[in-house]
Amino acid sequence: xxxxxxxxxxxxxxxxxxxxxxxxxxxxxxxxxxxxxxxxxxxxxxxxxxxxxxxxxxxxxxxxxxxxxxxxxxxxxxxxxxxxxxxxxxxxxxxxxxxxxxxxxxxxxxxxxxxxxxxxxxxxxxxxxxxxxxxxxxxxxxxxxxxxxxxxxxxxxxxxxxxxxxxxxxxxxxxxxxxxx
Numbered sequence: 001x002x003x004x005x006x007x008x009x010x011x012x013x014x015x016x017x018x019x020x021x022x023x024x025x026x027x028x029x030x031x032x033x034x035x036x037x038x039x040x041x042x043x044x045x046x047x048x049x050x051x052x053x054x055x056x057x058x059x060x061x062x063x064x065x066x067x068x069x070x071x072x073x074x075x076x077x078x079x080x081x082x083x084x085x086x087x088x089x090x091x092x093x094x095x096x097x098x099x100x101x102x103x104x105x106x107x108x109x110x111x112x113x114x115x116x117x118x119x120x121x122x123x124x125x126x127x128x129x130x131x132x133x134x135x136x137x138x139x140x141x142x143x144x145x146x147x148x149x150x151x152x153x154x155x156x157x158x159x160x161x162x163x164x165x166x167x168x169x170x171x172x173x174x175x176x177x178x179x180x181x
């Protein structure tokens with residue numbers, strides 16, 4: 001059995017963000033046959049149409065293209081996606097190699113609220129022809145009550161929901177690989 005490579009990132013650039021804590025928890029809760037690499041969006045320059053792709057963008061896009069699946073953890077800012085996340089999606093789309101086409105993608109968000117931005121994120125990823133998981137969905141408000149002072153996801157129910165999301169994502173990858181055989 002081969003290892004399933006998942007790449008994850010968050011739309012938050014804050015080191016202490018709830019969503020970074022959720023990604024770290026995801027690393028702990030993965031099924032045994034999977035690994036999660038967490039990427040940072042902080043090194044990506046502002047998107048511009050250019051003929052010379054910056055090295056940080058090339059490496060970021062390469063990691064995504066090589067992954068079996070994607071896990072995006074993003075907060076919502078007053079009903080909007082973060083600029084960092086929109087910027088990353090623009091760079092991915094501009095890479096031209098359809099890095100997200102048919103790639104299983106799971107979405108989650110932990111913050112003060114969840115709603116319209118997550119709908120917008122689904123639309124953007126669907127336009128890239130991603131294989132979006134519909135269920136389980138994991139959009140949780142009141143993040144401050146789910147993460148402790150050390151930045152650990154401590155809410156037992158949320159940890160269980162995250163584990164279910166990861167199991168579903170890994171199963172989707174397994175199904176896709178089986179269909180190719």
